[in-house]
Amino acid sequence: METSVILLIVLGAISGLGHGLGVLPDRLTGAVGETVTFVTSMTPTVTPFTVVTWRVEGINNTTTNIITSTSENITDSAYTNRITLFRTTGSLELRNLTPDDAGEYNVLIIPAGEAGKKGTCILEMHAKVSNVVVTPSNTDLVELSGSVRLSCSSSGSSLSFLWLNGSSEVTASDRVQLTDGNTNLTIVSVTRYDQGPFRCHVFNPVSDGTSEPVKLSISFGPENINLTLSPSQEHYDEGSRIILRCSTVSTPTAQFSWFLNGDLLPDTGPELRLVNVQMSQSGNYSCRAFNSKTLRSQTSQPAAVSVLKSQVSNVVVTPSSTDLVELSGSVRLSCSSSGSSLSFLWLNGSSEVTASDRVQLTDGNTTLTIFNVTRYDQGPFRCHVFNPVSDGTSEPVKLSISFGPENIHLKLSPSQEFYERGSNVSLTCWADSQPVAQFSWFLNGDVLPDTGPDLRLMKIQINQSGSYSCQAFNSKTLRYQTSQPAAVSVLVPVSNVAVTSNTTHLLELSGSVRLSCSSSGSSLSFLWLNGSSEVTASDRVQLTDGNATLTIFNVTRYDQGPFRCKVSNGVSDGISQLVNLVVQYGPDSVSIIGPGSVHAGDLTVLYCSAVSAPSVKFSWLFNDKPTDGHEAAYVLQSSRSSDSGTYTCTAVNAATGQNRTANHDLTVTGLPACDCSGAAGRATIITAGCCLVIAALSVTIVYCLLRGRRVKYAAHNQEKISVKEKYSDIYKITETSQNDLNSPPVMKF
Incomplete structure (x- = not known):
């Protein structure tokens, strides 16, 4: 009665059943004795499914209800202890599979309050592969003379067969046949490459297996x-x-x-x-x-x-001579050896000797003759003897070939043009020679007592100056060779350089001066310097006595020096003390600096300047009348109308006896001078005012004097440039330093 109720419930649910596509996989494969699980795609819910039922339509067209699960499980007796139902998803596990379990499995799942879900899955059953065995028709064959058939047997169901040769699959060809569903492999006209090992691989959807290898013996x-x-x-x-x-x-x-x-x-x-x-x-x-x-x-x-039978042995070289002179002799080398069927080869060092104009190989190459021997024929020579079974080489023979001397060289150390007296000089001579040359030494063609390749001159003196040469002699060739001469020049160092002058005080363009330079030493050269510049000859300048004497004609103010004499030779040099000339000139460029117009009562300063050496003395005229002014500055403390007129400055150079004058016009304008003879009551005020005026005048005088100095200095420089341009045709001596031109003249106030 209870079972019937459950079935009615299921049938009622089926009436509202949904298709439930994708609830189960379409197909599963099972192996006999193994387990298979039908897994649904349902998602577990909080409320358990109302109904889950499984059934199967078997291979004999029979339908069996495996299990129905509601509040309780109803299981077919054939599946007791063989199934497990997973209630949360409706999945089913089926164990201990048999071939009769094949069929179509259906599941019905009714979730609470929902339409039922149905799924279908076909289960295919297979027996596992086992007992795979290969049986050959023959295992002992001869290449290209026989055939073999390999048969494969196996337990299982739905079997497939695959043949392997080593690790490669065997496929059908002209010589290879696969028959009876690949269970038989036949190889026709076997070759050595058909020896295997062969294996049969059997498989079905649930398992596979491989036979033991079978190896063929192919002769x-x-x-x-x-x-x-x-x-x-x-x-x-x-x-x-x-x-x-x-x-x-x-x-x-x-x-x-x-x-x-x-x-x-x-x-x-x-x-x-x-x-x-x-x-x-x-x-x-x-x-x-x-x-x-x-x-x-x-x-x-x-x-x-x-x-x-015979072996090479006792190879010996015999020279006709071993002591020769280059290009003056010949030598014959003879080779002997024990053995039969002998061949001979001559070696010079590691190179084979071949015949040439100077070299002959005779007597079956047993004799080597060299004519006009050279230094390159010294060897070592060896004779190499061989036959088809053995060989041998003689001991080396070296020739002594004398040559030279040649390529003679003479070297000085240190190598220089001049040598200071008391220094050390080494001369070394060498030449290509065999045997080593003997050396003798010559000075200016005279033989010296010294021998050997080195000549040492210690603390050399002037009398040892001259041309040195060496001569090489070879006692074997009896030849000589003399070197090119080497000059040795011994000098005394420069010292005590001094300059003397016939005069040091001269008038510009009216006198000449001669400076003489003297020095100790030998092979001296003289050079004159004016400041830092070299003095060279010109129309006014002469250099005589090997440049030891410097003469300047018509001296100018730019010839005052300082002059120095530099003396040198190949080993040293020296320079004299400074010599300055005093050249007197002027006065030139006399001028008056001052205002042309002033106001009555102003402090007025007129400043007279001149270019002169030595300094000039000044005197002043006012409107051609003498004044008491004898300084460069002429001062009017308080200008008046009567001070208007022409002022004349005269500059006198007592040394040259020359004088020059300059004129300056001054105009005084404005009010008359202040009247200071007023009332006694105003005396104090006037006195104070006069003091202030005097103070102001004092400041003005100082300012004018300072400004006058700057103006005169600038005019002096411009005048120097004018004078230099004026005398440019006669000032041919080297230029005086710029500092001499720019120095302001000495002026006396």
Whole structure:
């Protein structure tokens, strides 16, 4: 009664059933004895599903209700202890699968308050692969002479077969056949590459398996037979040891036999050893390989063995002479040796000697003759003798070939043009010579007592100056060679340089001066300097006595110096003390600086300047009348109308006896001077005013004097430039320093 109620509920739910697409996978595969789980796509909910029911339509068209779960589970007896229902998702686990479990599985899931969900899944059942075995028809074959069939058997269901050769899949071809659903593999005309190992791989949807490997034994060969000799050489010395090796490609391993000149030898195996070989064993050797399985054989190409009896020994070189002079003699070298079938080769160092115009090889190359020997023919010479089985080389023979002297050189150390008296000089002589040359020394062509390659001159003196040369002599060649001369010039150092003058005080353009330079030392050169500039000859300047005397005609103010004399030779130099000339000139460029117009009562200063050496004396005239002014500045304390007029300044140079004058016009304008003879009551006020005026005048005088000095200094510089331009045609001596031109003249106030 309870079961019927549940079924009615299920049937009622089915009436409102939804399709439920995607609730189960379409298909599952199961293996006999294993487990399969039908997993739904349902999501667990808080409220359990109302109904979950599973059923299966079997392979015999029978339908079985596996389980119905509502508030309780109703399970078919055939599935007791074989299933597990996962109530939260409706998934079903089925265990201990049998072939009868194949079929279509349906699930119905009714969530609370919702339409039912239905799913369908087909379960396919397979038996696992096992007992995979390969059975060959034959395992012992001959290449290209037989065929083989491999059969594969296995337990399981829905089986597929795959053949492997090593790790590669076997596919059908002209020689390979796959039949009976690939269970049989047939190989026609087997080759060595068909030996396997072969395996059969069987599989179905739930499992797979592979057989044990089967390896075929395929006999082939012999082929590619090869015969080698060790050591490999054209000829063998009697008593040598020779090994002949025969190799071939063969399965199974070939059997070998040996032949000498076509005759069978008793020896077998892949090696033939000839120990202490004799000449009677010379001939053509060959080997034959035989395969007992294929019944095939192959014979090698013959290898020639040539055994000789004689060995090279006692190689000796005998020279006709070992002591020769270059280009003056010839030498003959003879080579002898024990042995037979000998060949001869001559070596000079590591190079082979070949015949030329000077070199002859005779008597089968046993004799080497060199004509007109040179230094490059000294060797070492060796004779190399050989035959087909051995060789030998003589001890080296070195020739002594004398040459030279030549390429003689003479070197001075230190190398310089002049040497200071008391210094040390070394002369070294060398030349190409064999044997070493003997040296002698010459000074100005006279032989010196010194010998050897070095000549040392210690604390050299002037009398040792001259041309030195050396001569090299070779006692073997009896030849001489003399070097080019080397000049040794010994000088006394410069010292005590002094300058004297015939006068030091001169009038410009009215006198001449002669400066003489003297110095200790030898081979002296003289150079005159005016300040930092070199003095050179001109119309007014003469350099005589080897430049030791400097004469200046018509001296100018720019010839005052300072002059110095620099003396030098190849080893030292020196310079004199400064010499200054006093050149008197002027006065030139006399001028008056001052205002042209002033107001009555002003302090007025007129300033007279002149270019002169020594300083000039001044006197003043007012309107051609003498005044008491004898200074450069003429001062009017309080100008008046009567001070208007012409002022004349006269500058006198007592040394040159010359004077120059300058004129200046002054105009005084404005009110008359203040009347200070007023009432006594105003005396105090006037006195104070006069004091203030005097103070103001004093400040003005100082200012005018300072300004006058600056004006005169600027005028003085301009005047110097004018004077220099004026006398440019006669001032040909080197220029005086700019400081001399710019220095203001000395002026007396």
